[in-house]
Amino acid sequence: xxxxxxxxxxxxxxxxxxxxxxxxxxxxxxxxxxxxxxxxxxxxxxxxxxxxxxxxxxxxxxxxxxxxxxxxxxxxxxxxxxxxxxxxxxxxxxxxxxxxxxxxxxxxxxxxxx
Amino acid sequence: xxxxxxxxxxxxxxxxxxxxxxxxxxxxxxxxxxxxxxxxxxxxxxxxxxxxxxxxxxxxxxxxxxxxxxxxxxxxxxxxxxxxxxxxxxxxxxxxxxxxxxxxxxxxxxxxxxxx
Numbered sequence: 769x770x771x772x773x774x775x776x777x778x779x780x781x782x783x784x785x786x787x788x789x790x791x792x793x794x795x796x797x798x799x800x801x802x803x804x805x806x807x808x809x810x811x812x813x814x815x816x817x818x819x820x821x822x823x824x825x826x827x828x829x830x831x832x833x834x835x836x837x838x839x840x841x842x843x844x845x846x847x848x849x850x851x852x853x854x855x856x857x858x859x860x861x862x863x864x865x866x867x868x869x870x871x872x873x874x875x876x877x878x879x880x881x882x
Numbered sequence: 883x884x885x886x887x888x889x890x891x892x893x894x895x896x897x898x899x900x901x902x903x904x905x906x907x908x909x910x911x912x913x914x915x916x917x918x919x920x921x922x923x924x925x926x927x928x929x930x931x932x933x934x935x936x937x938x939x940x941x942x943x944x945x946x947x948x949x950x951x952x953x954x955x956x957x958x959x960x961x962x963x964x965x966x967x968x969x970x971x972x973x974x975x976x977x978x979x980x981x982x983x984x985x986x987x988x989x990x991x992x993x994x995x996x997x998x
Contacts, residue, residue, distance in 0.1 A: 772925075801985070808890065810971060811926070811988040860925050862986075871916070871973075871986060873925035 770795055770865050774874035781851055781881050788847045789877045791861030796841040799864040801871065802834070806857045814859075817844040851881045890969060892993040901959040901996075905972030905989045910953060914975035916986065917946060917957045921968045929957070929970075959994075967996045 771794040781787050791800065800817040815823040815836055823836035838844040848855050861874040895901045907915065913934040918926035932939045932946045932955075939946050945958040955972050970993075973986040 810991050811973075811986075813985055813987075816985065872928065873918075875923075875925045878923075 770797060770863050770872045772861055772863060772872060772874035774861050774877050776877060777875060778878035779880070781879065783852050783881055785851055786847055786849045787851065787879060788845050789859055789861075791844045791846070791863075791874055793842045793863050795865070797863040797865050799871075800838055800844045801862040801864075802836060802844070802846045803860040803862060803873075804857045805860060805876070811860065814846070817846075848879065851879075853881045855879065856881045890991045890993045892995060894995045894997060895962050897962060897964060897996055897998050899962055901957075901962045901966070901994060903957045903959075903970050903992045903994065905955040905957075905992075907953050907955055907972065907974040907989065908987065909974060909976035910950070912974040912976040912987075915946070915948060915955055916973045916975075917944075917955075918971045918973060918988075919966075919968045920971065920991075926971060962994075962996050964996045964998065967994055969993050 773792045775790045779787055802814040803811045804814055805811045813826050814829045814834055815825040817823050817836050817838040819838045819841055833849055835847045846859060856879055858876045858878050860876045862871045864871050916931045917929040919929050920926045930941045930944050930946050932948050937948055943960045947956045957970060959966055969991045971991045972989040975986055
């Protein structure tokens with residue numbers, strides 16, 4: 769398994785501003801992913817964070833809105849840019865370890881945009 | 883804590899009874915499936931997984947059944963306890979371009995409420 773820490777756990781932000789969410793894992797992992805969970809909804813994959821290269825985005829998500837970094841095998845950031853109230857969601861970091869295929873999740877970042 | 887799944891289908895069971903949560907998946911070529919449990923204010927927690935070459939897999943108090951013919955997955959929880967109250971999601975790992983990927987597609991989720 770892997771222990772995943774996300775920061776911040778929650779935030780209230782003004783529209784038009786940006787927020788960077790950090791994901792730190794206690795061990796090296798193969799894959800890191802970012803998901804969004806809107807209120808009352810299931811999880812939707814935003815992108816795969818690739819170590820040392822640009823992230824791979826899913827349909828409907830673009831780099832200008834959700835820039836992602838992954839400078840090493842244990843850390844990644846997701847930025848929510850130029851926020852609007854529609855960006856209010858829980859953002860979750862997920863990782864896959866070298867030992868298995870199941871994905872582990874952080875506790876999530878609860879973002880409210882006002 | 884925060885509440886997720888406010889508008890999700892709900893299954894209400896009495897403590898001690900068995901629970902069955904169902905999920906329909908989308909891609910007939912998916913070869914790996916996972917059930918997650920999400921408690922309020924927390925991220926999804928891995929419960930059990932199953933590969934497409936199996937029909938059934940058992941864990942501690944949980945069993946996952948896979949019916950590939952109708953693309954259906956179920957999670958059975960034996961002797962349901964109050965601590966089992968949460969939102970449960972199934973997830974599938976579909977191939978893309980003929981290759982298996984590590985990306986997961988999540989189902990809509992079911993809220994399980996356990997009454998004493």
